[in-house]
Amino acid sequence: MTRPRTLYEKIWDAHVVEQRPDGTCLIFIDRHLVHEVTSPQAFAGLRASGRTVRRPDLTLAVPDHNLPTTARLDAAGNRLPIADPESAAQLAALEKNAPEYGIRYIDAVAPEQGIVHVVGPEQGFSLPGTTIVCGDSHTACHGGIGALAFGIGTSEVEHVLATQTLLLQPARTMEVRVEGEVGPGVTAKDIILHITGVIGAAGGTGHVIEYTGSAIRALSVEGRLTVSNMAIEGGARAGLIAPDDVTFEYLEGRPYAPKGADWEAAVAYWKSLATDPGAAYDKTVVIDAADIAPSVTWGTSPEDVVPITGVVPAPGSFADPSKQTAAAKSLAYMGLEPGTRMQDVPIENIFIGSCTNSRIEDLRAAAAVIKGRHKADNVKWAIVVPGSGLVKAQAEAEGLDRIFTDAGLEWREPGCSACLAMNPDKVPAGERCASTSNRNFVGRQGPGARTHLVSPAMAAAAAVTGKLTDVRELLA
């Protein structure tokens, strides 16, 4: 009889090519996603050393990070140039490198183009039980379909291109179990914000987090991708959710997913991956779903989470002296006073998008709140950025784009947009943004920008009222 194993251990064991005497393992990588920002130096490295890409068939490239989200084609259907010369050069590098090394490439104006972490699952390129890497920390996202997926640096991108493997130490395992049913207005984003608040920004360091429990199982694939996406915000390089019928139904028929008899064999294998009864995690955190409210961040670390009904905390309320210092710095940066009700915080900018929250379900949730309403006058800039061209087309078929534009929000082309301030979509210094993205770091959305992380429904509510708002009041 074999020892009971966790989902993580099963995937890890199935990918060990070789174990070194010091314990480091050579791990096979099934899928490599490549984008324009973290790959140019890796391709340059290959070129300098005369190496090739070992498995171009397992590699998929798509630009997303610094592509502007404004129109990409003129009226005649010709590509519009990218104004920023550095962004244009990075895009040109990817457009040259991908075909030169025989890598599948979804170009900037293809209907399938989008954020790499939206495109992977949507195309069925990301599959349960696979190892997936990308030069982007939100690769953790693909754990939502049960893939062991994690972000890597550019040296590792080059290593995977050249060898289709990585040298890794096994991680410790952490279970975050969310039991029960969430209340109305509480979404996958609120679940992961709440979890991050509970475990802290370093709570999962050195671990892979498996999200379990009835509240996780009840989520759609889109919701699971949102939860796993932010595993990294809790310090874990990867998140995992056991693949089940919900996952299989989502993946069946997608372009790169197995077909016919292969599909049956794949599903049988994926079903065997769930954590065995009696398998031990190194750490377990249990959360009652009923405790989770629509949530919002007040500071500059994703662990700085309060319920929307809460107030800005006083630095002195934290036990840890270094957290007291950090909280005081955060409040100064955010321009917030302790004791202020979160619902009294005015908002000038709204960003609905990013690899965390730009899938069709996210856009539907935001549209449901905003339908028949209009953005508040003090909201100067409000953009909705679908995660991919296919999400955009689906939303337009459902009339969601009209709901947003009728309400005074802008409807954009797919990309990373205002998540990270490396394309023209930025939040001005000193202004606040209710953002569905994943990071509220200092300067993340632009120098001096003040980010409040929220769900799509909560961002839509803030757009309507011009301040942070409990979406439940608008849903009533």
Added chain:
Amino acid sequence: MTPLDKVEGRAIPFGLKNVDTDVIIPAHWLKTTTREGMGRGAFEAIRKDPDNLFDSAEYKGAPILIAGDNFGCGSSREHAAWALGDLGIRVVIAPSYSDIFSGNAVKNGILPVVLPQTAIDRLMEVAATDPVFVDLEHQTVTTQFQDRFTFEIDPFRKMCLLEGLDEISLTEKSDAAIGAYEQKLDADRPWMRPAA
């Protein structure tokens, strides 16, 4: 990669916790196709303050950085390691690091030393006026005041740093094992190849 064994010099008593890679190097510095020159963008927001530590006469070019918990959290951008390296930093000392950052650091010849907060507090004190000595071979951090802290490091990472090893060359020695794995994967789970 430049091998690393002993590093001595001034240590920047930075000390903050949860320092993310957006703080170490903001995203607009990532719009480049080379690894060079990142030091100019390192800690950009902090260095707008003319009295910042990094540009002070005392700490400019210091080879050691002392930080708080969870250093390098957030984005996987290796540009953070390139930026530190370009500033002249060869060693970071902190109670903990994000997993991705510490890996990126080692691949760029930067040693991430893990020490408990009490040791960090003491080194912050020393760093205010005096140099700090780091010895990777013996896994120690010492000062001229008889302080001696030992640290743990993964033996593989230690070897890579001491020898300035190129991991790709090392992995290429396992070419046959990778090929055998690929063959077995195709036989056992042929559906793992992308369908289209």
